Amino acid sequence: MSALVLENLCKSFGKTEIIRDANLDVETGERRAIIGPNGAGKSTLFNLISGRLRPSAGSVRMNGAEIGGTAPHLLARRGLSRSFQVSNLFAGLTVRENLMRALLRSHGYGVSPFRFPMGNRALRADVDDLLERSDLTSRANTQAGELAYADQRSLEIAMTIAGKPSVVLLDEPTAGMSREETTRAIERIKQMTENRTLVIVEHDMGVVFSLADRISVLVRGHVIATGKPDDIRKDPRVQEAYLGAEHA
Ligand SMILES: Nc1ncnc2c1ncn2[C@@H]1O[C@H](COP(=O)(O)OP(=O)(O)O)[C@@H](O)[C@H]1O
Ligand SMILES: [Mg+2]
Numbered sequence: 001m002s003a004l005v006l007e008n009l010c011k012s013f014g015k016t017e018i019i020r021d022a023n024l025d026v027e028t029g030e031r032r033a034i035i036g037p038n039g040a041g042k043s044t045l046f047n048l049i050s051g052r053l054r055p056s057a058g059s060v061r062m063n064g065a066e067i068g069g070t071a072p073h074l075l076a077r078r079g080l081s082r083s084f085q086v087s088n089l090f091a092g093l094t095v096r097e098n099l100m101r102a103l104l105r106s107h108g109y110g111v112s113p114f115r116f117p118m119g120n121r122a123l124r125a126d127v128d129d130l131l132e133r134s135d136l137t138s139r140a141n142t143q144a145g146e147l148a149y150a151d152q153r154s155l156e157i158a159m160t161i162a163g164k165p166s167v168v169l170l171d172e173p174t175a176g177m178s179r180e181e182t183t184r185a186i187e188r189i190k191q192m193t194e195n196r197t198l199v200i201v202e203h204d205m206g207v208v209f210s211l212a213d214r215i216s217v218l219v220r221g222h223v224i225a226t227g228k229p230d231d232i233r234k235d236p237r238v239q240e241a242y243l244g245a246e247h248a
Contacts, residue, residue, distance in 0.1 A: 001063070003028040003167050003197040004049065009058035009068075011041075011048055011221075018044050019221040021058070028063075028166075031198045033208045036218035037242065042201045045218065046171050049199075050082040051075045062167060081165035083156055083173060091145030095136050095155055098144050099127045102162035126162075133191045134158035135184075150181040154188050161192050168193050170200045174207060186211055209233065217241065 004026040011019040018041045026032045034042055047053040049060055051072040060068040062080055072082070090098055100116050100123065107123045117123060131137045134154045139147060144155060153173060161168060173189060174182040186207050189200075202208050208215060209229045216226040219241045225232060232238055 001028050002026060002061075003030070003063060004199065005059075005061040006045075006049070007059045007061070009045075009048060009060060010056045011044055011053060012056045017221060019048065019055075022218070022221065022223050024216055024223055024226070026167075026197060026199055028197055029195065031193070031200070031211060031213045033212035033215045034199065034201045034218055035203070035205075035208055035215060040218045041221040042218055043171055044221075046082060046169050046199075046201065050080065050169055076163060076165070079164075079166040080169070081160050081163060081167070082169040083160045083171060088159070089144040089152060089155060092143060094141050094143055095147070096127055096131070096140040098155060099130050099158060099162060102159040103127060103130075106163045130158045130162060133188070135188050135191075150177050150185060153177070153185065157189060157192055161196070165196065167197045167199070170198065170202075172201050172203060174202065174204060182207060 002025050004024065006022050006024040009019055009022040010017065022045060034045065036042055044053065048055050048068070051067070051070045051074070054069040059066055062078065067075060067078070067080070090101065093101070097116060103123055103126050104110070107120065109117065131140050134157065136151060136154060136158065139151060144152065147155065157170065157173060160170070170189065174185050177185060182204055190211070200211070212229060214226060214228055215232045216223050217232065217238050224241060225235050225238055227235065
């Protein structure tokens with residue numbers, strides 16, 4: 001069963017075609033990396049999948065159902081979650097409070113950020129589980145705004161998976177991190193996305209080749225290759241696309 005299928009997906013801004021006949025088929029439970037030169041359209045592709053942009057043509061299906069153009073909050077309820085931006089964190093709330101807030105809906109509460117149902121044991125247990133998976137237990141009572149950058153990004157991912165989505169989209173989650181922070185972040189991402197379908201845009205090739213089950217290569221809005229890491233590494237079209245981009 002495919003978790004996510006893109007079929008001949010297109011997106012133009014004015015007369016400029018950014019995504020051209022993109023095809024992608026991600027299996028349930030798979031970890032898929034999307035790589036490609038800067039400006040290839042990776043973030044635009046995520047915006048089309050997550051409902052921030054409406055496709056010009058083509059289809060996006062999740063678990064067999066057409067979702068192209070569906071609003072992000074509706075997709076979230078159907079189990080598709082895209083990483084929050086750091087700016088979505090409440091800087092003045094603690095890590096625990098941010099996580100609790102992200103969990104409210106899945107525990108049947110409305111979103112009211114300033115009154116937390118601290119007495120709800122199931123909710124507290126879910127918060128503790130997220131703290132552990134994201135390696136933030138020792139930071140639970142720190143205000144999100146006071147966290148180191150790498151920890152903020154971990155919190156962001158923890159909030160992304162809080163609603164137990166089946167499909168998780170992460171756009172360059174290790175951007176701006178040192179090599180050491182990147183290695184730790186990837187371990188956390190593995191822990192946090194276990195048993196879920198993960199689609200990740202990542203520029204660090206070391207990370208991509210160690211994390212992904214399969215890799216898709218996007219060049220000028222078109223998926224030019226999909227395969228296992230070793231096959232992608234050897235693919236002359238991929239090498240050419242990257243070399244071409246570096247010489248551009
Ligand atoms: N809302 C928009 N309006 C016009 N052009 C856009 C918009 N969003 C992205 N683009 C253009 O689409 C191209 C692909 O951008 P993007 O998807 O961010 O690439 P990537 O994430 O692969 O670096 C870029 O040339 C960018 O300028
Ligand atoms: Mg991008």
